[in-house]
Amino acid sequence: MSYFSARFAEGSLDPNKFDDRTNQFLSDKLVALDRDKAEFCYQICRALRAxxxxEAGTSYGVSTLFLAAAVRxxxxxxxxxxxxxxxxxxxxKAKAARANFTxxxxxxxxxxxxxxxxxxxxDVGGPIDFVLVDIWTPLPRDCVPAPSSSVTTPRNSAPTTPTISPLSPILKIAFAP
Known part of the structure; x- marks a missing residue:
């Protein structure tokens, strides 16, 4: 996190919109849920029969594998x-993720x-049972389709991206950084 600390200290980091410098820094970084959070998503998807x-922000596909296992x-x-x-x-990252999926x-x-x-x-082609926002920016608020139930949108992102649902207290604990 020293990159972000340094950028914040110099006053050049906008947490609401990443610039080219930040995008370049993140381009090869593994951004993934911790195992317990990925397992929690798996359990939610199983319980919902999703x-x-x-998933917004596949990265190398770690959390995608848990979601796909639940779907399977x-x-x-x-x-x-x-x-x-x-x-x-x-x-x-997409190329590496595809190799991991295979x-x-x-x-x-x-x-x-x-x-x-x-x-x-x-266009996601139909109703969605579960949405995982696994990126660091607030961008997806207006871009990601709403799931059929408001309780199924955990986020792994900055605090500027709120989760609003009946499960909010649980999700805040489960998805806290």
């Missing part, structure tokens, strides 16, 4: 189809879209 999930088990248990629609801005045997449950999420999530 089969259509959106829900499809096996309850039938039908299922998909995790992930989005990643950095092409190299290695884990979960590719058939993941559609990874590359590019700006304002475009990649414009």
């Amino acid at each position: 089969r259509r999930i959106v 088990e829900n499809v096996r248990s309850y039938g039908g189809d299922g998909i995790v629609i992930g989005t990643e801005y950095e092409p190299e 290695e884990a045997g979960l590719s058939e449950f993941i559609e990874l879209r590359e590019g700006d999420l304002r475009e990649t999530l414009r």
Whole structure:
């Protein structure tokens, strides 16, 4: 975090909009949920019988694998189809994520879209059961589709991106930095 501390100290960091310098710094960094948070998302998705999930900020695909595993088990248990629609801005991260999906045997449950999420999530093709916002900026507020239930939007981002739901107290504890 010394990069962010230094930028904050010099007064050149805008937490509401990352500049080119910050985007370049983050372009090769692993941004992922801790294992316990990813497992928590898996359990929520299983309990909800979620089969259509959106993830904003796939990075190298760590949390995507947990989401896809939940979708796979829900499809096996309850039938039908299922998909995790992930989005990643950095092409190299997307390439690595796809390799991880293949290695884990979960590719058939993941559609990874590359590019700006304002475009990649414009059409998700139907109702969403669960949304994971796993990026550091407040950008997705207006870009990410709302799930069919307001209790299913955990966020792994800056405090400027609030979570509003009946589960807010639990999610604040579970997703605290």
